[in-house]
Amino acid sequence: MTAAQVSVLLPYRDAAQTLPACIASIRAQTLEHFELLCIDDHSSDGGAELVAEIAREDPRIRPVTAPGHGLVQALNFGLQTARGGLVARMDADDIMHPRRLELQQRAMAEDAGLTVLASCVEAFADGPLTDGFRAYIDWQNSCVSAEAMAADIYLEAPVAHPSVMLRKARILAHGGYRDGDFPEDYELWLRLHQRGEGFGKLPKRLLRWRDHGQRLSRRDPRYARAAFDRLRADYLARDARLLAARDRLVIWGAGRKTRSRVGWLLRQGYRPRAWIDIDPRKIGNRLDGVPVVNPDWLRRRSPRPFVLSYVAAHGARPCIEAELGRLGYRKGTDYLHVG
Incomplete structure (x- = not known):
């Protein structure tokens, strides 16, 4: 044969x-x-x-x-x-x-x-x-x-x-x-x-x-949500794009469930400059001393922040991509979605 x-x-x-x-x-x-x-x-x-x-x-x-x-x-x-x-x-x-x-x-x-x-x-x-x-x-x-x-x-x-x-x-x-x-x-x-x-x-x-x-x-249990979240955070913390932007990291999504998932990354030494949200009840608050701001905060920031979008709500990702695109942000270069 x-x-x-x-x-x-x-x-x-x-x-x-x-x-x-x-x-x-x-x-x-x-x-x-x-x-x-x-x-x-x-x-x-x-x-x-x-x-x-x-x-x-x-x-x-x-x-x-x-x-x-x-x-x-x-x-x-x-x-x-x-x-x-x-x-x-x-x-x-x-x-x-x-x-x-x-x-x-x-x-x-x-x-x-x-x-x-x-x-x-x-x-x-x-x-x-x-x-x-x-x-x-x-x-x-x-x-x-x-x-x-x-x-x-x-x-x-x-x-x-x-x-x-x-x-x-x-x-x-x-x-x-x-x-x-x-x-x-x-x-x-x-x-x-x-x-x-x-x-x-x-x-x-x-x-x-x-x-x-x-x-x-x-x-x-190896395929449960928490297992995926831990694994993503472990590799995300070592991603070259994130390491290069460590001092200008911004998280999109300031809700309680989102912050719980972000916690896996924050426990590895990362701290965001800001939390982005569109909920007027959240904007203006501070989370562990970090401000919650609206998306326009990203406009004309220098150096440009690196955005991690953790929002999981149905239909939200295309809207976030459209908004970031309007602000000149490029997926994979200036921002990433996290599941």
Whole structure:
């Protein structure tokens, strides 16, 4: 068999119901030469036996058992075990577009600067999609360019984990996935971004991404709001843009819930020059000695403040972007949104 340049990493645990359709979509790829590394994280529902049976029909499939327990250990074991220089992530309940591997491998070959290449995605579910998941998918599919992903990386994870193709050597050089009280994929994206690795996204929807109540992101505390807030603050505190603007930092959003989220950053030694708000009941007050001012305060300030917008209210971000644009502020250079 021709040596595979692409390894598909498919960790699974108790996914016997969805594995057949998932594996069938991978076997149907237009790129013929790949290996499918099916990593059993100690299933008890017959999934491992099902994979072994399918593997007897297709030599591209390598069933293995993770030596440890948990998703992060399974992923790192897969990275170490993969034969291909390019690694495509896949989850056991999702469906690959037939041309995904072909198109991603081609793009990676054409651009040696890419370490992470995602794609747009299509959401599906057994029942109605939740409003939150639908909004996240819409944002994901609108955040395509490298510049857009860099500008909004502290808002949300800008790539869908099961849609990515990774340059294995670069991921291993940065230590692979880390285990902790945080979402392992978002931590990897933040780390790679901070270290200057290249991100890309194909505008075609090459993954059908399933939404269901048993997703880890809905039931594991590592994916809770507080875990994301802590992780963002840790990397934001070390972001070169923020370090350069440490003495001219301004926070947009002076509400109680916003200040609670900002607290993770302030505990790392940052102190804003001002809080921005549009609520007349807040403007004119002081928070720990720092004034609450309206957006016009930003006009003609020298040196120009660096704005972190923490406002999460529905529909607020486009309004804030419009106001900052009117004042001449550029996203990614003069301000960032924080999720």
